[in-house]
Amino acid sequence: MTEEQQQIATLKASVEHLLDEARQQGADAAEAGVSAQTGLSVTVRLGETETIEHTSDNGLGITVYFGNRKGSANTTDLRPEAIRESVAAACRIARYTSEDPAAGLADADRMAQEIPDLDLNHPWDISADAAADIARACEEAARTADPRISNSEGATLYTQRSSFVYGNTHGFVGGYPTSRHSLSCAVIGQQGDDMQRDYWYDSNRLPDQLAAPEEIGRRAAERTIARLGGRKLGTRSCPVLFRADVAPSLLRSLFSAIRGHAVYRKSTFLLDQVGEQIFPDWVTASEDPLKLRGQASAPFDNEGVATRFRELIGRGVLQGYLLDSYAARKLGLQSTASAGGVRNASIGSSGQSQAELLQQMDTGLIVTELMGQGTNLVTGDYSRGAAGFWVEGGEIQYPVEEITVAGNLRDMFRNLVAVGTDNDVPGSIDTGSWLIDSMTVAGG
Amino acid sequence: MTQSLAIARETLLDHQGLTDNHLDQVMGRLLSRRVDAADIYFQYSRLESWVLEDGIIKEGSHSIEQGAGLRAISGEKTGFAYTDSLDVERLLSAANAARAIASAGEHGATPMIAGSQPPPLYAPINPLESLTEAEKLELMRRADETARASDPRVQQVIVSLVAAHDTVLVMDNNGQISGDVRPLVRMNVQVIVEQDGRREQGSAGGGAREDLGFFLHDERGNGYAREAVRQAVVNLDAVAAPAGMLPVVLGPGWPGVLLHEAVGHGLEGDFNRKGTSAFSGRIGETVASPLCTVVDDGTLEGRRGSLTIDDEGTPSGSNVLIENGVLKGYMQDKMNARLMGVEPTGNGRRESYAHLPMPRMTNTYMLAGQHEPEEIIASVNKGLYAVNFGGGQVDITSGKFVFSASEAYLIENGRITTPVKGATLIGNGPEVMARISMVGNDLALDSGVGTCGKEGQSVPVGVGQPTLKIDELTVGGTAAQ
Numbered sequence: 044m045t046e047e048q049q050q051i052a053t054l055k056a057s058v059e060h061l062l063d064e065a066r067q068q069g070a071d072a073a074e075a076g077v078s079a080q081t082g083l084s085v086t087v088r089l090g091e092t093e094t095i096e097h098t099s100d101n102g103l104g105i106t107v108y109f110g111n112r113k114g115s116a117n118t119t120d121l122r123p124e125a126i127r128e129s130v131a132a133a134c135r136i137a138r139y140t141s142e143d144p145a146a147g148l149a150d151a152d153r154m155a156q157e158i159p160d161l162d163l164n165h166p167w168d169i170s171a172d173a174a175a176d177i178a179r180a181c182e183e184a185a186r187t188a189d190p191r192i193s194n195s196e197g198a199t200l201y202t203q204r205s206s207f208v209y210g211n212t213h214g215f216v217g218g219y220p221t222s223r224h225s226l227s228c229a230v231i232g233q234q235g236d237d238m239q240r241d242y243w244y245d246s247n248r249l250p251d252q253l254a255a256p257e258e259i260g261r262r263a264a265e266r267t268i269a270r271l272g273g274r275k276l277g278t279r280s281c282p283v284l285f286r287a288d289v290a291p292s293l294l295r296s297l298f299s300a301i302r303g304h305a306v307y308r309k310s311t312f313l314l315d316q317v318g319e320q321i322f323p324d325w326v327t328a329s330e331d332p333l334k335l336r337g338q339a340s341a342p343f344d345n346e347g348v349a350t351r352f353r354e355l356i357g358r359g360v361l362q363g364y365l366l367d368s369y370a371a372r373k374l375g376l377q378s379t380a381s382a383g384g385v386r387n388a389s390i391g392s393s394g395q396s397q398a399e400l401l402q403q404m405d406t407g408l409i410v411t412e413l414m415g416q417g418t419n420l421v422t423g424d425y426s427r428g429a430a431g432f433w434v435e436g437g438e439i440q441y442p443v444e445e446i447t448v449a450g451n452l453r454d455m456f457r458n459l460v461a462v463g464t465d466n467d468v469p470g471s472i473d474t475g476s477w478l479i480d481s482m483t484v485a486g487g
Numbered sequence: 488m489t490q491s492l493a494i495a496r497e498t499l500l501d502h503q504g505l506t507d508n509h510l511d512q513v514m515g516r517l518l519s520r521r522v523d524a525a526d527i528y529f530q531y532s533r534l535e536s537w538v539l540e541d542g543i544i545k546e547g548s549h550s551i552e553q554g555a556g557l558r559a560i561s562g563e564k565t566g567f568a569y570t571d572s573l574d575v576e577r578l579l580s581a582a583n584a585a586r587a588i589a590s591a592g593e594h595g596a597t598p599m600i601a602g603s604q605p606p607p608l609y610a611p612i613n614p615l616e617s618l619t620e621a622e623k624l625e626l627m628r629r630a631d632e633t634a635r636a637s638d639p640r641v642q643q644v645i646v647s648l649v650a651a652h653d654t655v656l657v658m659d660n661n662g663q664i665s666g667d668v669r670p671l672v673r674m675n676v677q678v679i680v681e682q683d684g685r686r687e688q689g690s691a692g693g694g695a696r697e698d699l700g701f702f703l704h705d706e707r708g709n710g711y712a713r714e715a716v717r718q719a720v721v722n723l724d725a726v727a728a729p730a731g732m733l734p735v736v737l738g739p740g741w742p743g744v745l746l747h748e749a750v751g752h753g754l755e756g757d758f759n760r761k762g763t764s765a766f767s768g769r770i771g772e773t774v775a776s777p778l779c780t781v782v783d784d785g786t787l788e789g790r791r792g793s794l795t796i797d798d799e800g801t802p803s804g805s806n807v808l809i810e811n812g813v814l815k816g817y818m819q820d821k822m823n824a825r826l827m828g829v830e831p832t833g834n835g836r837r838e839s840y841a842h843l844p845m846p847r848m849t850n851t852y853m854l855a856g857q858h859e860p861e862e863i864i865a866s867v868n869k870g871l872y873a874v875n876f877g878g879g880q881v882d883i884t885s886g887k888f889v890f891s892a893s894e895a896y897l898i899e900n901g902r903i904t905t906p907v908k909g910a911t912l913i914g915n916g917p918e919v920m921a922r923i924s925m926v927g928n929d930l931a932l933d934s935g936v937g938t939c940g941k942e943g944q945s946v947p948v949g950v951g952q953p954t955l956k957i958d959e960l961t962v963g964g965t966a967a968q
Contacts, residue, residue, distance in 0.1 A: 088563075088761075097568040097584045100841065118551035119571045125551055132535075136547035139620045143545055171587065194762055231763055231884055238765065240884035270885075275961075278731040308540070308643050309686060310679050415889035416877045417911040417963070421679065421688045426728070426911040426963045428880070428889030445887055447911050447963020449730065483965040485730035 047164060047220040050079060054208035055216055061105050062212055068134045070107035072148050074211035077103045082203030085174040087182050089195055092175045107133045113146045149368035149378055154215040155349035161333060161340045163221040166204040167250040174200040177256050184260030185230045189268050198228035215347040224250045228260050232267040241266035246469045248336045273444035275487035276433060282407035283448055283482045284400055287465050289413050291472035296452055298385045300420050303370025312423035312453055316361050322456050325393055328356040332386035339471035345382035389473035390462055397465040400478050402437040408484055409434060410448060423452040446486040455479050489604045491611045495656040495666025499529040503573040510658055516582035517559050518660055521592030524560040525660040526799060530840040532653040535615045539627040539646040556840040557581045560822055561589035569841045600662050605802040607795045608788050609696035611668035614650040617698030623648060626708050630676050634712035638720055643679040650699055657800045665800035671947060674702045676711040680719040689719030693934035695789050718875060718894050721906045728910030728964025734867045735960040738874035740931040743950035746781055747851050748879040748888035749916040754808050755846040756823035758883050765886030765916060769814050775920030777812040778856055785833055785849030791935040792850035792949035799844055803833035820846045838944035848939060852951030856926025860954040863925045865901040871962055872896045872903050886916040911963040919957055927954030
């Protein structure tokens with residue numbers, strides 16, 4: 044048995060033990076998850092090693108059901124007495140929660156029958172010194188890319204390996220090891236009194252698939268330098284291009300608005316929109332939880348339900364909500380294996396490169412940074428702080444900052460003009476830049 | 488020895504079978520390299536939360552977090568490791584990992600001493616046990632009923648109740664040992680109202696370093712319910728917010744999130760040591776209008792952001808950040824204070840044993856000024872009056888900050904008129920602070936709801952301010968003026 048298989052076997056035994064303990068304390072049903080994670084994070088700043096952090100996180104969570112009443116507990120302390128205390132606390136809580144017909148495990152016939160190997164585990168045995176060398180190379184590339192790079196917040200290499208097991212009293216128990224590695228760099232540029240910071244990063248399941256340190260460093264420097272000399276923009280309405288690195292936040296707003304919990308609470312502007320046209324008819328969006336080596340891949344959701352590829356938007360029409368078993372029961376629907384969220388989402392491009400999108404926009408705003416929490420999912424009202432570039436004649440003219448972009452998500456989705464082919468951004472959401480026909484831009 | 492320290496020693500050492508001898512051994516291991524400073528942070532916390540939704544008690548949860556974080560510092564370098572198991576072998580192995588940052592050599596251990604601790608700002612109580620389960624649920628049900636009874640348009644009510652009991656013990660390389668027992672309670676009511684197919688939300692809550700009886704005093708819990716409904720109903724009538732530069736009047740209390748974002752983060756010692764803040768190297772310079780005096784005060788009794796000692800054992804302080812517009816000082820933890828040649832200010836905080844401490848705010852607020860709030864409103868011909876906010880964010884390097892209003896009104900001819908839909912406000916910290924032209928005499932602190940995030944770590948904080956007027960600020964609405 045490999046070290047990982049050994050660890051998974053140990054965690055499975057803990058889950059079985061937890062479920063037994065819950066049954067002994069009188070629970071009719073129970074589910075439990077146990078995880079163990081170790082990692083190394085090394086930061087280099089101005090060429091010197093600044094921090095070496097050894098991470099080690101263990102956790103266990105249990106939910107018990109007495110009929111339709113539910114109680115939960117979790118702990119980072121995995122000694123037997125803390126586990127007993129946790130199970131007892133969950134059972135005690137379940138004596139006080141209300142009968143809730145929607146509460147309970149996901150349906151037994153939806154449990155994942157087999158657990159495909161999604162090739163998610165490629166641990167990196169790297170020493171702190173070797174990690175520091177990579178981070179140093181990354182920061183060095185950023186600092187030497189341009190004389191206006193005046194300071195640095197450093198570069199960080201982070202590597203972690205995790206094992207996770209989930210089980211419930213349907214008899215389901217499943218788990219697998221995963222790894223994740225990232226390299227990031229943030230530098231500061233100065234031009235006169237103007238000081239700007241920006242960063243870049245990459246993240247991957249496989250260490251040898253990470254972008255070259257020098258490439259990440261150079262890109263961090265380029266992004267920082269491009270912000271120098273930012274101007275404010277007069278208040279106006281204009282087309283707005285959300286660049287590929289900020290466009291995922293619009294998809295995340297869509298996903299939050301179609302979460303089953305928001306739907307049954309009627310706290311979403313996309314209430315009762317399944318089967319309705321919410322995007323132009325060329326738009327398709329989907330999730331692919333079973334993608335090999337995917338950043339958000341998982342063979343089963345947080346309730347043991349088998350995951351599968353799923354179309355979320357087809358020909359611009361909302362195909363369904365994101366449902367865990369609770370929200371599904373509240374709405375009289377079936378779970379969509381969405382406990383834990385959307386996994387490896389993507390939106391189809393309309394075919395234009397970024398240069399073509401700028402030509403199509405002609406005059407307008409490129410948004411490269413969004414700030415603040417100004418998204419109201421109940422009404423769809425959207426008003427965020429922003430920075431980016433002003434475009435005229437399809438060409439970038441100058442950087443802009445200290446502005447806001449505002450509109451309503453319903454209109455922004457419905458009036459989406461194009462999605463570019465220019466996705467070069469790491470992460471679990473695959474999208475190019477979004478061109479939106481018109482938004483209100485406020486500035487000086 | 489204070490009662491808090493005695494409880495912390497009993498919980499984190501005696502109950503784990505750890506002795507002073509063990510601690511000396513672990514500290515000795517950390518100090519067996521050439522380090523400038525080191526500490527061991529022990530934590531034991533219990534948290535309980537309940538959620539009411541659809542009129543029923545839907546969820547309850549109990550959490551245990553326990554472990555120790557070990558840190559060794561050499562110059563500007565930090566080695567850090569932690570363990571969730573408090574046995575001496577695991578502590579020694581974490582010490583080995585943390586000290587690897589430093590080169591060979593010996594620091595030399597110092598015998599342990601109990602430091603002189605300031606008087607506690609809150610009682611060393613366990614708020615989880617301060618009410619019976621039946622009383623906790625009754626408190627939540629009453630808030631639900633109050634919300635539903637206060638307006639027929641209420642469609643959904645979600646009430647949450649959280650009690651946390653956090654015990655910490657920190658030993659530093661001078662042998663000083665300090666302990667703290669930190670109660671924290673929080674209650675929140677969120678409602679959705681509907682009228683003619685239009686839905687809006689409102690949310691209100693509060694909290695303190697007290698027991699759960701706090702929410703029964705003065706009917707606070709029911710007060711949150713009424714306040715959440717009031718806000719939601721106001722928003723039913725809200726029109727599109729204006730877009731562009733306008734005079735903005737901020738109400739008292741929670742709008743103090745302005746200070747937290749516009750100046751607070753930029754005055755944290757780590758950014759200033761590294762020279763990455765828009766306020767770096769500006770001590771003694773005018774960075775705000777002379778009407779502004781801003782303090783960070785961790786010594787307010789029972790407040791959410793208060794700490795008897797910070798997470799490095801330094802007593803929290805009342806620190807003047809800006810006095811009459813002039814920058815006076817930064818907020819410091821021990822490491823940044825040492826590297827900048829100043830004293831720590833009691834702002835060394837961490838989310839948990841599994842996170843490194845850094846300079847963080849406690850309760851940040853502006854002192855009261857001379858004006859009646861009514862005079863301030865009356866001075867504005869056309870502007871925005873914002874009284875409630877979702878939250879904010881700042882880029883400390885450029886100084887740009889945003890915060891998003893959840894309740895705001897137009898001011899027309901010196902009077903508060905129509906409510907407007909959540910507008911985002913954006914500005915540059917030092918520039919906006921310079922444009923504060925009137926400060927009210929109505930200083931208020933927030934109700935105890937703030938959580939601040941920095942580098943992935945969340946800590947409870949407070950904010951506050953009197954009513955104040957900013958002559959010009961960018962308002963990000965959708966309505967053309």
